[in-house]
Amino acid sequence: MEYPADLRPPHRRVLAEIAIRDEISRNDLTAQLELPRATVTSLVRDLIGRGLVITRDAAGTGRRGRPAETLALAGPATVVGVLSPSADGLRVAVVTVSGRILASGTHPISQADFRVDTATGLLAAIASRAGYTLGEMNRVVLSIPAPYQRGVGSLARHGNSYAAWALVDPAAELASLTGTRVLVENDANLGALGEHRFGAGRGRQSMVYVMLGEHSVGAGLIVNGGLHRGATGFAGELAHIQIRDDGPLCSCGGRGCLIHAGVALLRSAQSAYDEPLTYPRILALADAGDPGLRRLLGDFGRAVGRPLADITTMLNPEAIVVGGATGAGGRIIVDGIREAVNRYASPPAGVAVTVLAGETGEHADLLGAVALARNEADR
Numbered sequence: 022m023e024y025p026a027d028l029r030p031p032h033r034r035v036l037a038e039i040a041i042r043d044e045i046s047r048n049d050l051t052a053q054l055e056l057p058r059a060t061v062t063s064l065v066r067d068l069i070g071r072g073l074v075i076t077r078d079a080a081g082t083g084r085r086g087r088p089a090e091t092l093a094l095a096g097p098a099t100v101v102g103v104l105s106p107s108a109d110g111l112r113v114a115v116v117t118v119s120g121r122i123l124a125s126g127t128h129p130i131s132q133a134d135f136r137v138d139t140a141t142g143l144l145a146a147i148a149s150r151a152g153y154t155l156g157e158m159n160r161v162v163l164s165i166p167a168p169y170q171r172g173v174g175s176l177a178r179h180g181n182s183y184a185a186w187a188l189v190d191p192a193a194e195l196a197s198l199t200g201t202r203v204l205v206e207n208d209a210n211l212g213a214l215g216e217h218r219f220g221a222g223r224g225r226q227s228m229v230y231v232m233l234g235e236h237s238v239g240a241g242l243i244v245n246g247g248l249h250r251g252a253t254g255f256a257g258e259l260a261h262i263q264i265r266d267d268g269p270l271c272s273c274g275g276r277g278c279l280i281h282a283g284v285a286l287l288r289s290a291q292s293a294y295d296e297p298l299t300y301p302r303i304l305a306l307a308d309a310g311d312p313g314l315r316r317l318l319g320d321f322g323r324a325v326g327r328p329l330a331d332i333t334t335m336l337n338p339e340a341i342v343v344g345g346a347t348g349a350g351g352r353i354i355v356d357g358i359r360e361a362v363n364r365y366a367s368p369p370a371g372v373a374v375t376v377l378a379g380e381t382g383e384h385a386d387l388l389g390a391v392a393l394a395r396n397e398a399d400r
Contacts, residue, residue, distance in 0.1 A: 025071075031056075035064045036073060036094065041395060043119040044077060044093040065092060098123075100153055102144050102199070103390040105164040105208065106135045108234075113143045114387050115151040118159065118395055120219050122387060123151035132166065137191055141198040155199045160397065162390035163195060164208045166237065170254035204393055208232065209257055210248055211389030212379075213241025216342045218392040220380035227338040229329065230379070231259065233345035233354065234300055238280050238325060244336070247396075262328040279328060286321050290314060300345075307350030318350055322357020329358060330365035337370045344379040351378055 114125035213230035260280035268277020
């Protein structure tokens with residue numbers, strides 16, 4: 022969120038804490054800030070006096086006498102616009118800084134056909150549906166399904182390989198069209214931020230977020246409580262860990278990368294079915310008890326878990342959080358990953374790590390965009 026220029030850091034902390042929750046009681050605010058009650062009371066009084074914070078009566082408390090009071094930011098909720106191109110189309114959303122999705126929609130635009138001007142128009146329409154204009158957004162976040170280095174851009178595809186960095190960074194063009202600040206981030210990194218702030222990774226200082234889908238296998242790394250991007254934005258590219266010396270050539274320039282083994286494993290089921298098998302459909306059939314697909318998903322989990330075991334040994338994370346693993350079928354994948362980590366990771370690291378399914382589901386990257394925007398605004 023934007024602060025008045027003369028606002029002191031303690032006041033900024035109070036506003037940021039209120040913003041992420043939409044509203045909060047004075048007692049909870051004091052506990053979150055870990056400051057003396059008298060200090061928080063004074064800060065809140067100043068902010069109310071400046072018209073930056075308002076009080077509300079909390080509904081449904083079930084208590085007699087004076088209603089409980091909560092604190093909220095004055096004016097409309099602070100929101101973030103999100104653009105998320107994927108194999109399924111362009112997802113556009115408006116999300117509050119507390120993680121409420123006010124409006125969203127998916128449009129049938131392929132990654133290859135993505136245009137900043139078209140995306141801006143779609144975002145403006147979604148923002149209007151939520152009661153906002155583009156200029157009223159705190160940030161716009163563009164999620165991209167590729168490594169990204171700030172100030173340079175995303176890896177450019179040349180033929181079958183990522184041979185050079187793109188010269189044009191989409192952030193500048195998007196900022197010019199939307200009239201607001203723009204952040205660009207890798208989709209798996211956003212998923213990691215979403216789970217870390219709002220999901221299964223809450224309160225953990227280190228975790229590996231694994232993003233599973235029909236067309237991709239990715240990961241995001243949280244180290245010392247923050248996102249780790251690496252020297253060139255390539256950190257967490259689980260899909261491009263080599264697992265076969267004689268495997269097919271990959272778009273990254275390597276051979277035998279995990280992405281080919283994982284996708285091939287899922288596609289191998291197609292020959293046994295007359296209907297088209299998507300990743301969600303495979304999960305649904307496994308949920309219904311299909312024995313062949315349940316076995317295949319276990320194999321998939323173990324294939325993904327093998328390089329995760331080495332990452333566990335190297336990073337010694339508290340948790341591996343698996344996104345895109347829903348229902349009974351998803352639990353089979355998680356169990357397969359856990360089995361591989363238990364078998365191949367160094368015992369001290371393997372014992373310490375918890376492998377669990379994510380909690381934010383398909384909203385991981387949207388919530389991650391909110392976390393990214395908040396992190397940037399609080400610097």
